[in-house]
Amino acid sequence: MRVVLAEDNALLRDGLTRILLAHDFTILHSVDNAPDLAVALADPDAEAAVLDVRLPPTLTDEGLRAAIACRSARPGFPVVVLSQWVEHLYARELLADGGGGIGYLLKDRVGDIREFVDAVRRVAGGGTVLDAEVVSAIMARPRARAVDRLSEREREVLGLMAEGRSNAAIAAQLFITPKAVDKHANSIFTKLDLPVAPDDNRRVLAVLAWLEV
Amino acid sequence: MAQRPSPLRLTGYALAQVALAVPTMLAATLVAAGGATALLVVGIPILLLGLPLLRWIADRHRAMAAEILAHPVPADRLPDDDLPLLRRLGTWGRDPMTWRELAWAFLSASVGLAVALVVVALMVCVVTLVLWWFATPQLMRLRAVVDARLLSRGSHELLEERVQVLTETRAETVEDSAAELRRIERDLHDGAQARLVALQMNLGLARDLMDTDPVAARDLLAEASTTTGAALGDIRDVVRGIHPPVLADRGLVGAVQALALDLAVPVTVTGDLSDRPSAPVETAAYFAVLECLANVTKHADAEHAWVELARRDDLLVVVVGDDGRGGADPAGGTGLRGVARRLAALDGSVRVSSPTGGPTLVTLEVPCESSSPRTTPSSGTG
Numbered sequence: 001m002r003v004v005l006a007e008d009n010a011l012l013r014d015g016l017t018r019i020l021l022a023h024d025f026t027i028l029h030s031v032d033n034a035p036d037l038a039v040a041l042a043d044p045d046a047e048a049a050v051l052d053v054r055l056p057p058t059l060t061d062e063g064l065r066a067a068i069a070c071r072s073a074r075p076g077f078p079v080v081v082l083s084q085w086v087e088h089l090y091a092r093e094l095l096a097d098g099g100g101g102i103g104y105l106l107k108d109r110v111g112d113i114r115e116f117v118d119a120v121r122r123v124a125g126g127g128t129v130l131d132a133e134v135v136s137a138i139m140a141r142p143r144a145r146a147v148d149r150l151s152e153r154e155r156e157v158l159g160l161m162a163e164g165r166s167n168a169a170i171a172a173q174l175f176i177t178p179k180a181v182d183k184h185a186n187s188i189f190t191k192l193d194l195p196v197a198p199d200d201n202r203r204v205l206a207v208l209a210w211l212e213v
Numbered sequence: 214m215a216q217r218p219s220p221l222r223l224t225g226y227a228l229a230q231v232a233l234a235v236p237t238m239l240a241a242t243l244v245a246a247g248g249a250t251a252l253l254v255v256g257i258p259i260l261l262l263g264l265p266l267l268r269w270i271a272d273r274h275r276a277m278a279a280e281i282l283a284h285p286v287p288a289d290r291l292p293d294d295d296l297p298l299l300r301r302l303g304t305w306g307r308d309p310m311t312w313r314e315l316a317w318a319f320l321s322a323s324v325g326l327a328v329a330l331v332v333v334a335l336m337v338c339v340v341t342l343v344l345w346w347f348a349t350p351q352l353m354r355l356r357a358v359v360d361a362r363l364l365s366r367g368s369h370e371l372l373e374e375r376v377q378v379l380t381e382t383r384a385e386t387v388e389d390s391a392a393e394l395r396r397i398e399r400d401l402h403d404g405a406q407a408r409l410v411a412l413q414m415n416l417g418l419a420r421d422l423m424d425t426d427p428v429a430a431r432d433l434l435a436e437a438s439t440t441t442g443a444a445l446g447d448i449r450d451v452v453r454g455i456h457p458p459v460l461a462d463r464g465l466v467g468a469v470q471a472l473a474l475d476l477a478v479p480v481t482v483t484g485d486l487s488d489r490p491s492a493p494v495e496t497a498a499y500f501a502v503l504e505c506l507a508n509v510t511k512h513a514d515a516e517h518a519w520v521e522l523a524r525r526d527d528l529l530v531v532v533v534g535d536d537g538r539g540g541a542d543p544a545g546g547t548g549l550r551g552v553a554r555r556l557a558a559l560d561g562s563v564r565v566s567s568p569t570g571g572p573t574l575v576t577l578e579v580p581c582e583s584s585s586p587r588t589t590p591s592s593g594t595g
Contacts, residue, residue, distance in 0.1 A: 060462040085449045087459050089471035108445045111438055137475045 001124055002028040004049040006037045006063060007082075008056055016050060016110065023117045034062035041070040046077075048124045052107075053083040053090070064090055076101050078124045083107065091134045092213055100201050103129040103164075122164065128204045129164035130213075138162065143212050149191045157184040161207045166200055218280060220349040226277045227332040227353065233270055234326040240267035241318035248306075257302065264305055271314045274321065274360050281357035286365045310366075317363040328356045386558040397451060404447030412440045456496060465495045469502055469520055476518075477510050478535070484522030490529050490581045497559055498531055498579055501552045505533035505575045508548060513537025513573060524581065531577040539571035552577070 003025050007013040010032075017027055028047075029040035033056040041049060049070070051063040067079040080103035081094060094102050103123040109131065110116045119129045138144060139159050150158065153174075160170045167185070171178040185203070189196055192210055197203035218226070243263025250256030272288065279286040291308045293301045305311050332352050335345035419433040452458065460468040466484050473480035489495065502520060509518045515537030523530050543549050543565040553563045561579035 054458075085452070085458055087471050088474045089459065089463075089467070092474070106445075108442050111441060140477070141475065142477055142479065 002026045002045055002047045003120075004028055004037070004040045004043070004046045004051075005030045006032070006040070006049070006055060006066070007052040008032045008054070008059075009052075012052075012107070019110070019113055019117065020050070020120075025120070033057065034066060037063070037066050038069075041066060041077075042073075048078040048080070048120070050080045050082065050120065053081055061090070064093065068093060068096075071097055071099065075099050076126065078126070079103070080105065080120050080123050080129075082110070086131045086134045088134055088137050088213070091130055095128070095208060095213055098205060098209070100126045100128050100205055104134065105129065105131045106133060119164075122166075125201075127164055127201050128208065130162060130208075132163055135159050135162045138211050138213055141211075147192070150188060154184050154188050154191075157181060158188055158207065161185065161188075161204060162211060162213075164204045217283065217350065220346055223281070223349050223353040224332055224336050224345075226281070227329040227349075229273070229277070230321075230329040230356075231326065231333060233273065234322050234329075236266065237270050237318050238322045240264075240270060241315055241322070243267075244311075244315055244318075257299075260302060260305075261298070264302070264311070267311075267314055267318060271317065271364055274317075275364050278357040278360040278364070281353055282361060286361045288364070289366050310364075313363055317360070320363065321360070325356055325359070328352050382554075382557045385554050389554065389558075397455065400447070400451050400454070404451070405444045408440050408444035408447065412437050412444065415440065457499065460495060460499050464489050465498055466522055468495075468499055469522065472499075472503060472506065473520065476506060478506075478513075478515050478518050480506065480509075481517070481519040482522075483519070486522055486524055486529075488524060490524070490579070494529055494559060494579050494581055497555050497561065498529060498577060501556060501563070501577050502531060502533055504548045504552050505577075508541065509533070509535045509537065509573075512541065513539075513571075515571075527581050529577075529579045529581050531579075533575045533577070534572055536572050538569070539567045539573050540569045541565060541567035541573050541575075549575070 001024070003020060005013065005016055005020070005027050007016060013030060013032065017030060020027060028043065028045060029036075031037050031040050035057075037051070037055065040046065049067070051067055053061055053063040055062040055066075063083075064081060067081055071077050071079065075097065076099040078101040079094075081090075082105055083090075084107055086104065086106055091104050094104055101123055103119055105116070105119060109119070123129055136159070139155070139162070144158075147155065147158070156174060157170060160173060165173070167178050167181045171181045174181070186196075188194075189206075194206050194210055197206050240263050243259050244267055247256040247259030247261075247263050251260060268290075275286040275288060288310060290310045291304050293304045296304060332345070332349050335341045335348060415433045415437040419430040419437065422430040422433065457468055459471045462468075463471070464486060466482065466486055470482045473482050490498070506518065506520070509515055513535045515535035518533070518535040518537075521530075521532040521534075541549075543553075543563070549563065549565065556563060556577060556579055559579050561577065564576040564578075565573070566576075567573040
């Protein structure tokens with residue numbers, strides 16, 4: 001998989017490069033500023049991108065804007081956005097096109113290498129991965145609190161689904177069987193009156209749409 | 214500079230001044246008589262008649278002087294809105310402007326009247342028309358300067374007041390920022406720093422155990438990873454408390470939108486500040502809105518809240534409203550007082566309107582050019 005990597009901190013860029021190379025990714029372009037990033041993202045050979053939100057020249061939210069601009073030119077182009085902090089507002093902007101293939105994660109998560117690589121792979125496959133911190137902010141809102149129809153366990157499953165985790169990952173996290181997760185998921189979809197989604201990716205998008213992220 | 218009024222228009226003013234001379238004398242006499250007998254109660258109704266009349270007449274002369282001098286002639290009275298009638302009377306009595314107006318009234322009805330009469334006379338006696346044409350602007354300007362000087366505070370007084378305000382707010386600002394630094398120091402010490410110490414111990418232990426007990430070493434490394442995450446979380450919280458990154462990215466409107474998204478009460482954010490205020494103004498306004506919205510979620514019991522942001526000339530105006538139960542007391546909570554203090558350092562202000570039953574409206578106003586001192590321009594040539 002050929003990825004574009006944008007990170008202005010040399011230490012972090014090296015670390016990310018090493019992690020990605022060790023997991024069968026190819027670094028097509030490695031850039032440290034927004035203008036170079038725009039050029040790199042225009043490369044038709046790129047298959048996915050891993051971007052830092054804050055990049056020179058203005059060190060604000062160039063990475064985020066580049067991701068949104070890139071996806072309006074190439075709908076569904078998989079982008080993983082990394083940041084030192086996460087904003088619900090930015091998650092909403094990234095997800096606004098409803099196309100999937102979006103990852104929005106704290107840089108801390110890179111520390112758990114297996115989890116991080118797995119997230120990049122899922123995003124590259126059209127999945128959606130949101131940081132647990134964003135999801136907990138979303139779950140604290142009235143819309144999510146209104147789901148008193150759901151059991152405590154179901155709310156946990158809903159939160160993990162919103163993070164974009166697969167059934168197997170949810171099962172492992174909650175120490176229950178994948179079958180039990182499936183049962184909870186079906187019950188959630190019935191109670192929230194959501195159409196049954198054909199695959200994992202659609203399911204995440206449906207949940208996020210319902211939560212009004 | 215605005216166009217000066219024509220001699221004809223000035224003569225109109227002079228006529229008005231002549232016409233107001235008798236009412237001026239009447240009002241001044243009423244005020245003097247009422248004031249002298251106020252303790253015998255009988256003076257109070259006289260004052261209630263005389264003072265508003267005097268104030269009204271003085272205001273008319275202020276407007277004329279402002280027009281002639283082409284700069285504002287503010288009354289700068291003590292605020293008396295929403296006060297019961299008798300308390301209002303007390304405020305008027307304490308207001309130095311009332312005394313100035315009284316003194317002005319006597320001068321206006323004597324020397325001032327003479328000047329105005331000369332202007333009118335010069336026009337009426339047709340032979341002096343040329344003189345009228347050239348002398349009127351000078352005479353009326355002279356009168357306007359005297360009126361403005363008496364009816365508005367001079368630059369010296371304004372500066373004294375300004376120094377007073379600056380001394381107070383500077384002391385508060387220094388105190389606040391010292392407290393803020395202590396808080397940040399404590400947060401770092403108890404949070405990130407403590408966790409990094411724990412992290413270092415874990416890593417040291419793990420290194421020692423690597424050969425003898427690899428399983429325990431692995432557990433320690435896992436724990437170290439968790440501790441690192443927590444330390445990063447602490448640092449993020451500290452950073453948000455100093456200057457939220459989203460504020461730097463998106464400016465005030467975007468940052469308030471981001472803030473509103475995560476609240477338990479639905480908040481509508483409207484406004485457009487395409488011309489961004491300076492960073493200190495943005496930061497102060499952001500934390501003020503944060504405090505107001507925190508109050509809404511904590512106390513107001515509201516279904517819905519809204520934030521309107523606008524720039525009116527050189528003033529940033531932010532209104533935070535909610536449809537809750539009202540009855541918020543601006544003096545009661547430490548939160549709003551803190552907001553008022555922080556804004557005062559930027560010459561900003563906070564107004565709260567919160568009748569029982571709601572809605573509550575908190576209006577924040579901050580001058581945008583906070584680096585330049587805000588003194589009313591002193592009377593130019595006077």
